[in-house]
Amino acid sequence: MERQLEPASNLGRRLMQRLLGRPTVAAAHREARVIAVASGKGGTGKSFVSTNLAVALHRMGRRVAVVDCDFGLGNAHLLLGVNPRHALHHLLSGEVDLAQVLVRTPFGPDLVAGGSGISGIAEFDARQFVMLARCLGEVASDHDVVILDCAAGLSTQTVLTMLGAEHVVLVTNPEIAALTDAYALVKCLARHGNGPEVHLVVNRVMVPGQGRPTFERLADVSRRFVGKTLSYLGEVTDNPNVSHRRLGQPPLIVSHEECSESKSIRSILAGLEVAVGPLLAGIPSEGVEQRLVHRLRGT
Numbered sequence: 320m321e322r323q324l325e326p327a328s329n330l331g332r333r334l335m336q337r338l339l340g341r342p343t344v345a346a347a348h349r350e351a352r353v354i355a356v357a358s359g360k361g362g363t364g365k366s367f368v369s370t371n372l373a374v375a376l377h378r379m380g381r382r383v384a385v386v387d388c389d390f391g392l393g394n395a396h397l398l399l400g401v402n403p404r405h406a407l408h409h410l411l412s413g414e415v416d417l418a419q420v421l422v423r424t425p426f427g428p429d430l431v432a433g434g435s436g437i438s439g440i441a442e443f444d445a446r447q448f449v450m451l452a453r454c455l456g457e458v459a460s461d462h463d464v465v466i467l468d469c470a471a472g473l474s475t476q477t478v479l480t481m482l483g484a485e486h487v488v489l490v491t492n493p494e495i496a497a498l499t500d501a502y503a504l505v506k507c508l509a510r511h512g513n514g515p516e517v518h519l520v521v522n523r524v525m526v527p528g529q530g531r532p533t534f535e536r537l538a539d540v541s542r543r544f545v546g547k548t549l550s551y552l553g554e555v556t557d558n559p560n561v562s563h564r565r566l567g568q569p570p571l572i573v574s575h576e577e578c579s580e581s582k583s584i585r586s587i588l589a590g591l592e593v594a595v596g597p598l599l600a601g602i603p604s605e606g607v608e609q610r611l612v613h614r615l616r617g618t
């Protein structure tokens with residue numbers, strides 16, 4: 320696994336060559352803030368956090384899009400109550416254009432759905448990744464915030480997706496297995512000295528207050544061993560209201576607006592805005608493609 324994570328991986332190198340070969344577009348237009356929601360271990364609650372943050376942002380009047388970057392087992396569409404005909408892999412294979420893939424969900428955010436049970440795209444090439452970077456840039460040009468709901472783990476394409484984001488919200492659980500994998504992800508991002516900042520959410524805590532000490536353990540190891548500083552966004556308690564949801568039920572922040580987990584989501588969002596500034600479109604210093612080039616080059 321470690322070998323795949325090298326910043327100079329073959330895919331990364333080919334990708335950079337392709338991106339460098341494209342004419343540079345002056346970033347004079349307003350562009351969304353791009354936030355990746357990621358984890359090392361699977362099932363920590365990334366899609367739950369991504370979709371509920373997105374709805375919370377929409378309710379604050381922001382134009383928000385979720386891009387489900389899980390090319391094999393995306394489920395953000397189910398959580399946002401839509402069943403789109405086309406998904407990201409159709410876009411990356413050139414079958415459809417962005418207008419056909421981007422759909423409005425009943426809860427407000429726009430969505431580009433991920434794959435469902437499709438393995439063909441699980442490994443994609445530099446050309447497809449350039450298309451993904453371009454697509455993210457296009458989505459960003461028309462929203463205030465773009466949330467990338469990443470696949471679990473550290474595959475080359477997931478790492479490259481994270482490198483296209485300004486910030487990473489890392490979702491872990493308090494268990495040692497999830498924390499170990501979260502550390503692997505931090506270590507991987509730390510290899511890119513100019514990589515995204517990492518902000519931690521501790522989800523599914525069994526005892527209120529368990530999040531902060533969990534963060535401190537991970538932050539301490541990350542700072543000491545890989546020189547990466549993490550910030551803490553907060554915890555979400557484990558609640559059957561979340562795990563026992565029926566298909567078609569609205570996101571928690573809509574169905575249980577005042578429950579403690581919905582309050583936690585709003586507090587995490589407030590913390591994120593303190594950490595990274597307002598989640599509103601602005602004139603970016605660089606767009607998704609330029610960010611990727613700089614990070615892959617290490618400049």
Ligand SMILES: Nc1ncnc2c1ncn2[C@@H]1O[C@H](COP(=O)(O)OP(=O)(O)OP(=O)(O)O)[C@@H](O)[C@H]1O
Pocket residue numbers: 358360361362363364365366367368389392469470471522523524555556557558559561562563564580
């Ligand atoms: N705070 C919570 N309390 C109870 N259950 C939760 C909580 N957060 C998430 N879950 C449940 O955990 C399961 C995994 O959540 P989710 O799909 O959001 O994880 P994920 O990290 O996106 O998974 P994957 O790695 O497969 O993409 C779901 O059944 C979800 O309902």
Ligand SMILES: [Mg+2]
Pocket residue numbers: 365366367389394468469
């Ligand atoms: Mg998910």
